[in-house]
Amino acid sequence: MASELLLELFQATVALTGALALVALLRRPLRRWLGAGVAYAAWIVVPLAVVAVLLPARSGGTVLSAGGEALVVSTGLSASLPATGGVLAPALLALWLSGAFALALLMGVRQWRFRQALRREPGQPFDRSGGASPAVTGLLRPRIVLPDDFQSRYTPQEQRLVIAHEQMHIARGDLPAQALASLLRCLFWFHPLVHLAAGRFRFDQELACDAAVVARFPDARRSYGDAMLKTQLAAFGLPLGCHWQSCHPLKERVRMLKQTLPGPRRRRIAAALVVALAALTSLAAWAAQPAAPSPDILATSDGGQVDVLTPPKYPAGAAAKGLGGLVMLDVLVGADGVPKEIKVSQSSNDEAFDQAAVDAARNWRFNAGRNGATGEKVEGWVRVPVNFSPDEPVEESAPQ
Numbered sequence: 001m002a003s004e005l006l007l008e009l010f011q012a013t014v015a016l017t018g019a020l021a022l023v024a025l026l027r028r029p030l031r032r033w034l035g036a037g038v039a040y041a042a043w044i045v046v047p048l049a050v051v052a053v054l055l056p057a058r059s060g061g062t063v064l065s066a067g068g069e070a071l072v073v074s075t076g077l078s079a080s081l082p083a084t085g086g087v088l089a090p091a092l093l094a095l096w097l098s099g100a101f102a103l104a105l106l107m108g109v110r111q112w113r114f115r116q117a118l119r120r121e122p123g124q125p126f127d128r129s130g131g132a133s134p135a136v137t138g139l140l141r142p143r144i145v146l147p148d149d150f151q152s153r154y155t156p157q158e159q160r161l162v163i164a165h166e167q168m169h170i171a172r173g174d175l176p177a178q179a180l181a182s183l184l185r186c187l188f189w190f191h192p193l194v195h196l197a198a199g200r201f202r203f204d205q206e207l208a209c210d211a212a213v214v215a216r217f218p219d220a221r222r223s224y225g226d227a228m229l230k231t232q233l234a235a236f237g238l239p240l241g242c243h244w245q246s247c248h249p250l251k252e253r254v255r256m257l258k259q260t261l262p263g264p265r266r267r268r269i270a271a272a273l274v275v276a277l278a279a280l281t282s283l284a285a286w287a288a289q290p291a292a293p294s295p296d297i298l299a300t301s302d303g304g305q306v307d308v309l310t311p312p313k314y315p316a317g318a319a320a321k322g323l324g325g326l327v328m329l330d331v332l333v334g335a336d337g338v339p340k341e342i343k344v345s346q347s348s349n350d351e352a353f354d355q356a357a358v359d360a361a362r363n364w365r366f367n368a369g370r371n372g373a374t375g376e377k378v379e380g381w382v383r384v385p386v387n388f389s390p391d392e393p394v395e396e397s398a399p400q
Contacts, residue, residue, distance in 0.1 A: 002089035002090045002092075002093040003089040005093055006089055006092055006093060006096075008054060009096065011053045011054075011289060012050050012053050012054060012188075013188060013191060014053075014288075015049040015050055015052065015053040015285040015288070016046065016049060016050050016184070016188060016191070016194070017191070017193060018049065018281075018284075018285070019045050019046045019048075019049035019050075019281055019285070020046060020193050020194070020197050021193075022045065022277075022281060023042050023043055023045060023046060023197070024197070024200070026039075026042055026277075027039045027042060027200065027204060030042055030270075030273075031204070031207070034266060034269070034270040034273070035211060035266070035267075035270065036204065036207035036208045036210065036211040037208045037211055037212065037270070038270040038273070038274060039204050039207070039208070040204040040205055040207065040208035041208075041270075041274045042274055042277060043177075043201055043204065044274070044278050045277055045278045045281040045282070046184070046197075047180055047184065048278050048281065048282045049281050049282055049284075049285040050184070050285075051282070052281075052282040052283070052285040052286040053285045053286060053288070053289060055286055096190070099189045099190060100186045100187055100189055102189075103185065103186045103189045104186045107182055107185075107186070107239035108239075110238065110239065111137075111238055111239055111241070114132070114137065114238055114241070115137070117129055117130070117132070118132075118145060120143075125144070126143070126144045126145065126146045126163075127143050127144070127145045127146070128145070128146060128147075128148055129145050129146070129147060129148070130147070130148050132145050132147060133147065133231050134146055134147065134150070134162045134163075134165070134166055134231065135166065135238070135241055135242060136166040136167075136169045136170055136175065136241065136242050137175075137238060137241035137242075138175070138241075139175055139176065139179055142169075142170045142175055144163065144166045144167070146162075150162075153230055154227060154230060155223070155226075157220065157223045158223050158224075158226060158227040158230070161213065161217060161220055161223060161224050161227050162227050162231075164213050164216065164217070165209055165210070165213050166242075168209050168212050168213055168216075169209055169242040172208070172209065172212065174205055174209065174242050175241070175242065177205070178202075178205070178238075178239070178241065178242060179239070181198055181201055181202075182239035185198055202242075205242065206242075209242075210224070308364065308365040309360075309364045309365075309384075310360055310363050310364065311360065312356040312357050312359065312360035312361075312386060312388075313356055313359070313360070314356070314388060315350075315352040315353065315356055315388075317352065318350065318352055318353065318388070318390070319390065322390040323350070323388075323390055324387075324388045324389050324390040325348030325349065325350050325353040325387075325388050326346070326348055326385060326386070326387050326388070327344060327346070327347065327348045327353050327354050327357040327385070327386045327388070328344070328345045328346030328383065328384075328385050328386075329342060329343065329344060329345065329357055329358070329361055329383070329384045329385075329386060330342070330343040330344075330345045330381055330382075330383055331343075331361055331364070331366075331381065331382050331383075331384055332379060332380070332381050333366045333379060333380060333381070333382055334379045335376075335377040335378055335379050336377075337365050337366045337367060337377075338365060338366075339361055339362060339364055339366075340379065342358050342361045342362065344357070344358065345383065348388070353386075353388050356388075357386040360386075361384070366382070
């Protein structure tokens with residue numbers, strides 16, 4: 001179980017890295033050619049790539065038939081593949097969970113401290129804070145937060161623009177997007193690129209919100225820029241909140257106010273481009289997974305021919321002493337179903353058991369594997385655990 005989870009995490013990390021690299025390359029050209037909103041929307045490819053790689057893999061590839069179900073004979077012989085990984089996989093899984101929990105706890109404490117500093121005045125639509133910049137916080141019930149000197153610091157027009165900016169964050173769904181970004185940071189806490197990308201994501205989020213407000217108030221660019229210059233920037237970002245931070249290049253935000261807003265045709269092109277980019281990235285992440293065996297390929301028979309696994313001879317000395325053991329064999333099965341190579345991948349620590357399992361495997365016959373694309377029989381490896389149980393020793397048995 002731990003090994004499977006770590007494999008899923010590894011595949012998700014690879015997909016996440018590719019998606020982040022793609023967005024890092026495209027965000028500036030997209031912003032310059034199609035506007036800040038498109039650069040921000042392009043970030044959707046990151047969570048979609050992670051989700052895509054966690055979906056069931058495509059069917060296909062070379063599969064060795066095991067009779068459609070586990071092979072069971074009197075000595076406990078089975079063609080099922082038991083979980084492996086020893087103690088390393090659980091230890092790594094515990095380390096990953098500990099890191100994710102620690103970062104989530106740190107973010108939760110930061111969010112709690114911010115909310116403790118707020119004052120909710122009865123009858124007022126906004127919360128107040130002494131040291132905070134204008135912000136919006138709260139995932140389920142978002143509230144706008146204003147500094148105590150809001151009325152004295154900003155002119156009436158600037159106040160309307162600041163409030164419009166925070167309302168735009170709510171309308172655009174930026175709070176759930178920020179929550180998703182925080183979740184990815186917790187899950188992939190070990191990945192430095194994720195934390196670096198989080199700052200770029202917030203910056204693109206603010207630029208997109210600025211562009212949306214300017215599109216709504218096209219004649220108030222100067223006042224909007226003045227409001228930016230008067231805003232006291234926050235030192236860090238909230239995991240579940242949006243506000244202007246000191247890491248945002250203010251010069252670039254002001255420069256964006258001078259850009260011509262994209263027209264309807266460019267917006268349609270931009271929307272189609274983002275959808276295509278998200279779809280292609282998700283498809284690539286999903287297709288890059290190793291192919292999973294398809295139930296349609298696992299044949300139960302082939303012209304009346306089924307797997308024939310003769311049980312091994314139980315060593316007489318071990319049977320007399322009531323000894324047992326497990327031998328794990330790796331068998332290279334040819335296209336004709338005959339074993340071509342047999343390896344002991346896991347010894348029972350008793351040479352008699354190991355030799356008995358290998359001797360029996362030489363006489364096994366498998367319903368050969370099939371190529372998922374052509375359906376032709378092909379050779380391939382199969383792992384077979386051979387369990388010698390002292391409770392039911394079997395000296396010889398006819399082929400099944």
